[in-house]
Amino acid sequence: MSRSDNTVKKFFEKIIEKIILLNGFACILFVILIFFFLAKDGLALFKVSSPIQFFFGLLWNPLAEPPQYGIVPLLLGSIMVTLGAIAISVPLGLACAIFIGEIAPRWMREILKAGVELLAAIPSIVIGFIGMTMLAPFVKNLFGLPTGLTALTGSIALAFMAIPTIVSIMEDAITAVPRTYKEGSLALGATHWQTIYRVTIPAASSGIVASIMLGIGRVIGETMAVMMITGNASVIPHSFLQPVRTMTATIAAEMGETVIGSDHYFALFAVGLVLFAITFVINFFADMALHQQKK
Amino acid sequence: MKPQTKQKIAFTCLGLAAVVVIIPVIVIFVILIDKGISAINWQFLSTMPRMGMRAGGIYPAIMGTVYLVSGTILVALPLGVLAAIYLVEYAKRNWWTRMIEIAIVNLAGVPSVVYGLFGMGFFVIFFKFGASILAGSLTLAIMILPVIITASKEALMSVPHSFREASLALGVSKWQTIRCVVLPNALPGILTGTILGISRAAGETAPILFTVAAFYLPRLPKSIFDQCMALPYHLYVLSTQVPNVKESLQYGTALVLVGMIFLLNLVAIIIRSHMRSKKQW
Amino acid sequence: MTLLANKECPVSEKTGEMKPVPDRANKITVEDVSILFGEVRALNHVSFSVKSNEILSVIGPANSGKTSFLRAMNRMNDLDIACRMTGSIRLNGQDIQKEMDAEDVRRKVTMVFALPLPLPMSIFDNVAYGPRRHGIKNKRKLAEIVEKSLKAAFLWDEVKDRLSSSGMKLSGGQQQRLCIARTLAVEPEVILYDEPCSGLDPISTAKVEDAMFELKKRYTQILVTNNVKQAARVGDRTAFFLTGELVEIGETGKIFTSPRDQRTQDYITGRFG
Numbered sequence: 110m111s112r113s114d115n116t117v118k119k120f121f122e123k124i125i126e127k128i129i130l131l132n133g134f135a136c137i138l139f140v141i142l143i144f145f146f147l148a149k150d151g152l153a154l155f156k157v158s159s160p161i162q163f164f165f166g167l168l169w170n171p172l173a174e175p176p177q178y179g180i181v182p183l184l185l186g187s188i189m190v191t192l193g194a195i196a197i198s199v200p201l202g203l204a205c206a207i208f209i210g211e212i213a214p215r216w217m218r219e220i221l222k223a224g225v226e227l228l229a230a231i232p233s234i235v236i237g238f239i240g241m242t243m244l245a246p247f248v249k250n251l252f253g254l255p256t257g258l259t260a261l262t263g264s265i266a267l268a269f270m271a272i273p274t275i276v277s278i279m280e281d282a283i284t285a286v287p288r289t290y291k292e293g294s295l296a297l298g299a300t301h302w303q304t305i306y307r308v309t310i311p312a313a314s315s316g317i318v319a320s321i322m323l324g325i326g327r328v329i330g331e332t333m334a335v336m337m338i339t340g341n342a343s344v345i346p347h348s349f350l351q352p353v354r355t356m357t358a359t360i361a362a363e364m365g366e367t368v369i370g371s372d373h374y375f376a377l378f379a380v381g382l383v384l385f386a387i388t389f390v391i392n393f394f395a396d397m398a399l400h401q402q403k404k
Numbered sequence: 405m406k407p408q409t410k411q412k413i414a415f416t417c418l419g420l421a422a423v424v425v426i427i428p429v430i431v432i433f434v435i436l437i438d439k440g441i442s443a444i445n446w447q448f449l450s451t452m453p454r455m456g457m458r459a460g461g462i463y464p465a466i467m468g469t470v471y472l473v474s475g476t477i478l479v480a481l482p483l484g485v486l487a488a489i490y491l492v493e494y495a496k497r498n499w500w501t502r503m504i505e506i507a508i509v510n511l512a513g514v515p516s517v518v519y520g521l522f523g524m525g526f527f528v529i530f531f532k533f534g535a536s537i538l539a540g541s542l543t544l545a546i547m548i549l550p551v552i553i554t555a556s557k558e559a560l561m562s563v564p565h566s567f568r569e570a571s572l573a574l575g576v577s578k579w580q581t582i583r584c585v586v587l588p589n590a591l592p593g594i595l596t597g598t599i600l601g602i603s604r605a606a607g608e609t610a611p612i613l614f615t616v617a618a619f620y621l622p623r624l625p626k627s628i629f630d631q632c633m634a635l636p637y638h639l640y641v642l643s644t645q646v647p648n649v650k651e652s653l654q655y656g657t658a659l660v661l662v663g664m665i666f667l668l669n670l671v672a673i674i675i676r677s678h679m680r681s682k683k684q685w
Numbered sequence: 686m687t688l689l690a691n692k693e694c695p696v697s698e699k700t701g702e703m704k705p706v707p708d709r710a711n712k713i714t715v716e717d718v719s720i721l722f723g724e725v726r727a728l729n730h731v732s733f734s735v736k737s738n739e740i741l742s743v744i745g746p747a748n749s750g751k752t753s754f755l756r757a758m759n760r761m762n763d764l765d766i767a768c769r770m771t772g773s774i775r776l777n778g779q780d781i782q783k784e785m786d787a788e789d790v791r792r793k794v795t796m797v798f799a800l801p802l803p804l805p806m807s808i809f810d811n812v813a814y815g816p817r818r819h820g821i822k823n824k825r826k827l828a829e830i831v832e833k834s835l836k837a838a839f840l841w842d843e844v845k846d847r848l849s850s851s852g853m854k855l856s857g858g859q860q861q862r863l864c865i866a867r868t869l870a871v872e873p874e875v876i877l878y879d880e881p882c883s884g885l886d887p888i889s890t891a892k893v894e895d896a897m898f899e900l901k902k903r904y905t906q907i908l909v910t911n912n913v914k915q916a917a918r919v920g921d922r923t924a925f926f927l928t929g930e931l932v933e934i935g936e937t938g939k940i941f942t943s944p945r946d947q948r949t950q951d952y953i954t955g956r957f958g
Contacts, residue, residue: 118577119577122577122578122579122580125579126494126578126579128486129486129489129490129493129494130490130494132483132486132487132489132490133486133487133490133491133494133495133504134504135483135487136487136504136507136508136511136549136550136553137503137504137507139507139511139546139549140507140510140511142522142526143514143518143519143522146521146522146525146526146530147518147521147522147525149525150525200421201421201424201425202425204417204418204421204422205418205421205422205425207418208415208418208419208421208422209422212415212418212419213419213422220426221422221425221426224425224426224429224430225425225426226669227429227433228425228428228429230603230607230665230666230669231429231432231607231662231665232606232607232608232609232636232661232662232665233516233607233608233609234607234609234636234637234639234640234661235432235436235607235639235658235661235662236432237640237643238639238643238654238658239432239435239436239658241643241644242643242651242654243435269425269428272425276425299407300407300408300410300411301411302407302410302411302414302415303407303411323513326513329515330513330514330515330516330517330518331515332515332516332517332609332610333609333610333636333640337640337643337644357515357517357610360517360520360521361517361520361610361613364520364521364524364613364614365613365614369529377521378521378525381517381518381521384515384517384518385514385515385518388510388513388514388515388518389510389513389514391513392509392510392512392513393506393509393510395509395513396506396509
């Protein structure tokens with residue numbers, strides 16, 4: 110190989126390495142871009158409406174005169190559905206993760222894991238569709254309600270969307286607990302169950318916390334299923350058995366009807382910005398917890 | 405109570421919980437197949453919708469999803485793999501790398517509807533792509549980027565360090581080592597992760613709502629600047645926006661969507677098991 | 686010990702043959718080299734030289750710095766960010782740190798590792814890997830190089846009928862000779878061996894050593910080994926490292942019969958290490 114060939118090759122490789130470097134930085138760039146473009150349009154709302162009206166306003170009604178852009182009912186709707194979903198999915202997910210990781214025989218473990226992966230693969234629109242056509246009538250009849258599209262229905266459907274996330278991370282955390290811990294406990298005469306709840310679960314606790322956080326992140330950002338199931342009434346919710354409206358559903362349902370550059374448009378971006386901030390914080394702490402677990 | 409009895413009760417409860425998680429999965433599939441299979445025939449898959457979507461097929465929605473998915477791979481795969489190569493092969497352990505990792509974790513957690521907003525603000529309006537396949541694919545690509553990066557990182561890290569040393573010791577450059585030794589051995593893992601990411605993109609609705617999806621467009625798109633229909637959005641429209649749609653049409657659409665996604669997942673599983681059986685190290 | 690005796694004769698005979706080599710010039714000059722990993726000193730102000738076409742055995746107990754030294758010779762230490770080196774190593778008079786880039790150094794000074802490391806590809810592709818990366822595309826040329834390299838590594842007869850089967854299916858000794866063939870294919874000037882026989886049985890070891898004798902005609906070789914007997918069998922000269930210092934270097938015969946330093950004496954007679 111001649112000298113000049115070599116120089117050309119080295120120059121070419123320098124360029125490739127620069128491109129690779131740029132790609133690594135692109136991830137940070139995207140986060141910044143997302144934040145910037147949400148903030149650009151979201152903060153424009155505060156030219157016409159004060160932040161106090163937005164963050165503490167108890168009414169979301171873009172069609173009223175003057176329009177009302179108070180995020181409180183939407184925020185409460187999101188929180189309520191999320192709490193409900195977490196209350197269902199965390200105990201179920203933890204139990205399922207312990208069963209898969211510690212108790213189930215090999216063949217059953219494979220089936221259960223495949224089932225959980227299958228659940229993860231079902232698109233949210235399909236969960237929403239089944240929830241609307243099957244689960245809502247069931248809830249309606251069970252409680253004798255005028256409509257089955259309630260916060261509870263949404264919570265149940267979302268719980269099943271959060272379970273795959275929760276189970277897989279919890280199971281990783283549980284199986285990562287060193288064997289010696291468990292054997293130490295068993296050798297002292299503790300039963301398998303005592304070992305699980307006295308040794309394994311405390312040792313896996315930061316992974317379990319992370320899984321709950323990520324589950325919350327998954328649920329609070331869920332859009333289509335919520336929009337189809339929760340009834341979309343933008344009122345301050347008082348009970349799980351009444352319709353609510355979440356932040357995500359509001360954006361998805363109303364964005365199609367707004368004029369680009371209108372106050373309503375900016376208000377929806379402001380909601381998106383709040384959503385972004387919430388998930389950012391949740392994910393940040395979940396990642397910290399996972400790092401803790403690794404150490 | 406004796407500890408053994410306690411253990412029996414506890415284990416039974418845990419087992420029941422696992423059953424409670426699995427049963428809905430089975431129920432969903434049984435319902436979809438039971439109610440949807442009757443709608444599915446060649447005509448349903450290959451013709452345009454008619455009569456305001458109350459009759460006819462879902463061909464443009466299927467093709468729209470195929471276009472979107474292809475566009476998404478084209479953008480996300482190189483971007484994701486190169487970013488993973490940077491993180492595994494080049495990045496030093498410092499705060500800057502940690503920042504990139506945190507950014508990826510947060511990208512993975514951003515709600516899909518926020519991606520939709522971003523796609524609209526950035527690609528549709530700022531870059532003036534309009535609601536188009538291009539804008540939709542780019543939005544979906546950024547959404548699945550973290551999935552591809554994470555899977556590619558794991559695949560690259562699973563290639564033994566000794567392979568890299570063996571190649572470098574022969575005077576082969578770092579990039580050639582990556583291209584000729586590391587990447588070929590990481591490829592199955594990268595592909596598996598990519599397909600799983602893609603299957604997520606195929607099923608998402610919220611990001612395409614304002615960036616590409618057409619409510620009713622009974623023709624195929626003409627270019628990447630054209631809008632198109634997409635299966636998940638079509639299912640949304642059929643089930644909430646159009647009154648008096650036959651139930652079998654809705655379930656049929658849902659079944660086709662789920663079927664497509666499972667086909668993708670199946671391919672990923674086959675690649676994974678094939679790789680395990682062929683692996684020599 | 687009989688093995689040792691049997692092997693020593695051919696060595697001296699062969700070194701006898703090598704005498705006509707014109708100048709036995711210094712191939713590598715090591716001047717005042719120190720290596721640090723973070724705060725830990727792996728090598729402490731070492732200076733010596735390696736002559737063309739000789740085999741230098743490097744012996745010493747664990748943590749004596751011999752592997753760090755070997756990896757410094759072809760800049761493999763660059764891969765470890767924590768590693769720093771001072772002093773200079775010159776190849777044919779050129780400073781490998783300052784006057785050459787790492788790839789050129791590694792191409793001229795290649796390395797055979799402790800564990801056989803065939804790449805996950807066919808035998809042919811393993812040997813052709815280096816030349817291909819360095820720009821040789823011609824199939825006939827590649828086939829020639831592969832055959833020549835495999836023959837030089839004493840592997841050709843064993844694998845010539847299955848060049849397309851995986852390099853990982855060979856036995857340990859065959860794998861190690863495949864690795865030698867792979868390094869020969871890039872036409873190096875110096876070959877470094879990092880305990881190349883540590884995982885091999887005596888018969889495979891003997892075959893690898895045979896290959897090394899044969900290679901003396903064309904290459905300068907440095908062998909790091911934990912096996913004192915192997916050092917005695919193979920090396921023209923031997924260097925003894927202890928805790929990062931070069932205790933003694935000299936003709937193998939002299940080192941093993943009348944070492945100047947008590948510590949060398951102790952090590953080769955098996956009192957420690």
